[in-house]
Amino acid sequence: MKKFIMSYSCGKDSTLALYRMIKKGNTPAALLVTVNKEENRSWFHGIPENLIKEVSKSLNIPLILVETKGNDYESKFTEALIKAKDRLGIDSCVFGDIDLEPHREWCTARCNEAGVEANFPLWQENREELVYEFIDSGFKTVIKNVKLECMGEDFLGKVLTREVVKDIKETGSDACGENGEYHTFVYDGPIFKYPIKFQHLNIIKNETHGFLDVKDSENE
Known part of the structure; x- marks a missing residue:
C-alpha cells in the first residue's frame, strides 16, 4: 500500500485518480495544489484559495499549497515533494494524466528529483470511458474553463453529465478534454464529506479561453 501525495487540480481526472487510489486501500497524506502567487488561484483551473481549502476539508485530506509565479514552477513543485517525503513519509506522488507523454515525463522528472515514485492510475485508459466512470461513480463537477476555438462559452457552468459529454463530442472536442478543450471544478x-457551496460570478474571456469565475458562497 502506498502513502502518497496527490497532485490535485480540483478537476475530474485528478479526483478520479485519487478515488481509485483510496478504493485500493492506499493512504492520501496530502493534496498538493499549485497556486498562482499573483492571483491567489490555482494554476490552470483558476480555483480561488478559499474554495481549495474547503475542498481539502470536505475530502478530509491535508492541503499543501505551492505558491509560484510560474518561472519557478518546477523547483517549487520538486521542493514540495521533498518536504512531503521528509515530513509526511510519502513514497509516491499520484497524477491524473491519461495519455499525454510530455506531461508524464515532466511529472516523472519532478518525482525522480525528489526521490519518490510517480504514479498514474488512469494512464492510457480510454478517455471517454474514464469520463463515464467519473460521472457514474457519483461525482459532481462544473465546467470551469473552455478553449473557445473548440467549445462555446455556453458550456461554462454546466454540470458534467452523460448528455453534456455527448454535446461536447458533437463540437468535435475530446470527451475528456484531455487536449485542453475544457477544465472542471x-x-x-x-469521497466528499459534504458538497462544496460556491457561486457563479461573471464569465471572463480572453483571445483564446472562456472562464467561469466562482467564489465561496459563504463569503460575500
Missing part, C-alpha cells in the same frame, strides 16, 4: 462525490 469537482464539488461533490463519494
Whole structure:
C-alpha cells in the first residue's frame, strides 16, 4: 500500500485518480495544489484559495499549497515533494494524466528529483470511458474553463453529465478534454464529506479561453 501525495487540480481526472487510489486501500497524506502567487488561484483551473481549502476539508485530506509565479514552477513543485517525503513519509506522488507523454515525463522528472515514485492510475485508459466512470461513480463537477476555438462559452457552468459529454463530442472536442478543450471544478462525490457551496460570478474571456469565475458562497 502506498502513502502518497496527490497532485490535485480540483478537476475530474485528478479526483478520479485519487478515488481509485483510496478504493485500493492506499493512504492520501496530502493534496498538493499549485497556486498562482499573483492571483491567489490555482494554476490552470483558476480555483480561488478559499474554495481549495474547503475542498481539502470536505475530502478530509491535508492541503499543501505551492505558491509560484510560474518561472519557478518546477523547483517549487520538486521542493514540495521533498518536504512531503521528509515530513509526511510519502513514497509516491499520484497524477491524473491519461495519455499525454510530455506531461508524464515532466511529472516523472519532478518525482525522480525528489526521490519518490510517480504514479498514474488512469494512464492510457480510454478517455471517454474514464469520463463515464467519473460521472457514474457519483461525482459532481462544473465546467470551469473552455478553449473557445473548440467549445462555446455556453458550456461554462454546466454540470458534467452523460448528455453534456455527448454535446461536447458533437463540437468535435475530446470527451475528456484531455487536449485542453475544457477544465472542471469537482464539488461533490463519494469521497466528499459534504458538497462544496460556491457561486457563479461573471464569465471572463480572453483571445483564446472562456472562464467561469466562482467564489465561496459563504463569503460575500
